[in-house]
Amino acid sequence: QVQLVESGGGVVQPGRSLRLSCVASGFIFRTYGMHWVRQAPGKGLEWVTFIWFDGSKKYYADSVKGRFTISRDNSKNTLFLQVNSLRAEDTAVYYCARDAGRGVSREVYGMDVWGQGTTVTVSS
C-alpha cells in the first residue's frame, strides 16, 4: 500500500542540527513532488518546504529559509529534511507528504498521502 514513514526526530539543544528522513513505498516516488509540513504542540498545520519530483526546484517557508534544506534520493525512495540552527519555535511534529500531482497546469495540488510524523523537540 502507499506509505510514507518518517524518522530522525528527537530532542536537541537550540542551535543544533537534525536530519529527518521519509521513506516512501507503494508508489513511483520519482514522479511525485514532496512536502514537509509541521505542527507545533496544540497548534495548526504549517507548510515548511516542497521539492519537485526530480529535485530541480525547492521552495521554503520564510520561517525556515536559510536553516532548513529539503532533498531527495530517488534511487532510495527517500526524502530528507536537514534542519540546522534549531530554535525552540521549531518544536513540532514533522510530516512528510506527497503532492497529489493531479496534472501539469499547476506546480502544487496539496497533499494526498501523509506519513505518521516524527517529533522534533528543541530544548536546553
Added chain:
Amino acid sequence: DIQMTQSPSSLSASVGDRVTITCQASQDISNYLNWYQQKPGKAPKLLIYDASNLETGVPSRFSGSGSGTDFAFTITNLQPEDIATYYCQQCDILPLTFGGGTKVEIK
C-alpha cells in the same frame, strides 16, 4: 502570502446534524482549495480537493463548495467518527497556507 481565515474555530453539534465550516482567502484562489480532517494524534487526511471534489474513499456526507475567495465545507448527518479538527488549505500559490482549523465536537 495568502491568508486563510477559517470559522468557527470550534463547534459542537449533535449526531445527525448538518455542520458547515467556512474559509475565506485573502485573494482570489480560483477553486484551488483543499479540506483536511485531522483526528487526535493522527496525520491529516485529504477529504476534498479543488473546492468540491471528494477524494477517493471519502464518505459522501462530506462536501465542499465555493470559488474565488469564499469557500464552505459541510458534513451532513454528522457521525461520532467525524470528531476531528478540519483545515482548509489554499494550493494556488506557494507558500501553501492553511486555515487555523475548526474543532468539531459531539454534543
